[in-house]
Amino acid sequence: MLAYLIRRLLYALPILIGVNVITFALFFIVNTPDDMARMQLGVKRVTPEAIEKWKAERGYDLPLFWNAQALGAEKLTRTIFFTKSVRMFVLDFGRADDGRDIAREIGQRMGPSLAVAVPVFVLGLIAAISFALLLVYFRATYLDFAGVVLCVAMMSVSSLFYIIGGQWLVAKVWHLVPISGYAEGLSATKFIVLPVIISVLAGLGASSRWYRTIFLEEANKDYVRTARAKGLSERVVLFRHVLRNALIPILTGAVVLIPSLFMGSLLIEAFFGIPGLGSYTIDAINAQDFAVVRAMVFIGSVLYIVGLLLTDISYTLADPRIRLQ
């Protein structure tokens, strides 16, 4: 197991390097630092001196890959690629355009982000699986049909409308929770309840329909028929047999959710004014703060790779036949 984990972590390294090279290419090969400076300072009315000053302040005045003027190892390290890209591997993200340390900012914003994302993930999974099991329990009845129709309808509504509608109804009309904002500690709950409920609702249609197909496929297998034939109740069949054997596809599906949590929290955080990573990213996009966006891309992919690894580990827990070696 340990050997497997180490090997997987080593596999992750080339992927992270790949991500790094891709983002670097995106940000610096397509556009020169001069373009970026011009963009930030305003395309018109910009002097060469202002551009040079902007670049020097942010460390973009170095050569891209090879610094011929430096000495020794500095030929490689005193370059944009090294200072802006390679340093990310030791979690040194540099400074944002407003001068603040990105790593510190990320550390502070992680808490609020997780406070929303983790409940959304767990509750979303529970809600979708329960709803799907309910549909399978009533399969081939009008209730099942109505449920599927409801799922498709829910899938067809843009997440923007879930947020706008929910916020308007619950916070503005019913005055149940504050419209937006955030507080530290336990008092955060009242700010988090609504975003979590809305996120879960917005994802419910697609995921429960997906789980329903998985459960139905599983429920058509021979062992399930055997279980029924020996007189087990439908409830026991569903919960003991079908659910347990459908765990592998469920786990695989859950990992697919992790990057989408990012997307979800991006919107949710921006709408509800939660000072997490999502709203940080959106602010950076709007301010065209490339350093922050680059750091977030890197962090996002690290999270994704960690998620993949966690799935593999959870496979062994769900199904003892799977051995990682």
Place this chain on the structure above:
Amino acid sequence: MKFVLLVSDALFFLLVLAAIIGGLWARRVEHLRASWRRVGQNRVAMAAATLLVAFTAVALLDSVHYRERLPGEGENYAVEVRSLLDGLLADLRTRTEKTYSAPLSTHSFAKETIEGEGRDFPRLKFGGAHLGENLSRHGADIRLRILKGLGAGVLVWLTLWLVGAPWRAKVPHLAWDAVFLTLLVLCLMAGPVAVLAQGYHVFGTDKVGQDVLYLTLKSIRTGLLIGTLTTLIMLPAAIFFGILAGYAGGWIDDVIQYLYTTLNSIPGVLLIAAAVLMMQVVIDTHPEWFATSAERADARLIALCAILGLTSWTGLCRLLRGETLKLRELEYVQAARALGVSGLRILARHILPNVMHIVMIAIVMDFSGLVLAEAVLSYVGIGVDPNTISFGTMINAARMELAREPMVWWSLAAAFVFMFVLVLAANLFADVVRDAFDPRAVR
């Protein structure tokens, strides 16, 4: 008049042409015809398809662009690029009010200081202008127009019914009842809207007084384009790399797998954000590339499609690789290899036709997701050009309206309804196509 062919127009027409040619080709292949017949017999699918065709018609009208000739001597053309749809809706486009007005209203939504009369709701310039000062006829006028519209709708529907008669006789097994029922509903909705729109703002006006009905109709093209062009752009790469990785194996497989795992491990929205930011810099620093602002907005739209394609080809690629791995070991492929058929020929003749159902399913399944993604991305500010009318930019413009007291709800409601119908139709259609083409499905 001078026609302007934007890149996205050309691609869109190409796509429609390809769909028609593909349809004709599928008619000649037995198993494809059988699968499509199953789709055609399904009532839900045909109703959804009718709606999608209606949406596509609006988008096609909106894709024929031209620049109007300016009055006077010589060859002078207007700077603005208009589409046929703009021409048809010239009334809606030009009759802009000062600011918000509710649907079918005759007065502005907010009180203003009017000279000599104190503060009151000012009369709209165009909404209900034909009524003059006698507003007691307002309700009766609306009722009359709705009745006229319903009548016109029924007339149009009857014409369609008569025109469609030969086809109904020729292809009797299609679910024509669903098609014409959907058409009837469409006509009964569109008729009153069309008649009312001649005198009122049916869906009200937005902050700068633009007619919301016009905005929603214009948004359709953007949504459809993003949904279809993205697949068109990503398809060749996904198919080529997918079957190549599965068939060739070895280091080629490793490289392609590495490529898509790497791309996949970047959260899509961030990759899109980064790429769009970069595109924006390129577009802004090279204003000389684009003759009109429409071309610039178009370039950004194409770039967005390309970027969305870049992030979404990986899923299809992985599916195709898996399927090819399975096909490669089948006897007929082994036989072809033993006979000395070249690798490329095997890929083209034996593998590709046998994975096409996966491609087809992926295309229809992705579409609705892309339409939804466009709205979210445009809302976040990394989608289409802010000047391009789309559901995302509409919602974005409406975001502050909910905080007003009383609330301005109509732009959001209009965007919601149109988007919902479009995506719902696409989802329903996709479901049926998947069931019809998926060989694993039990029949």
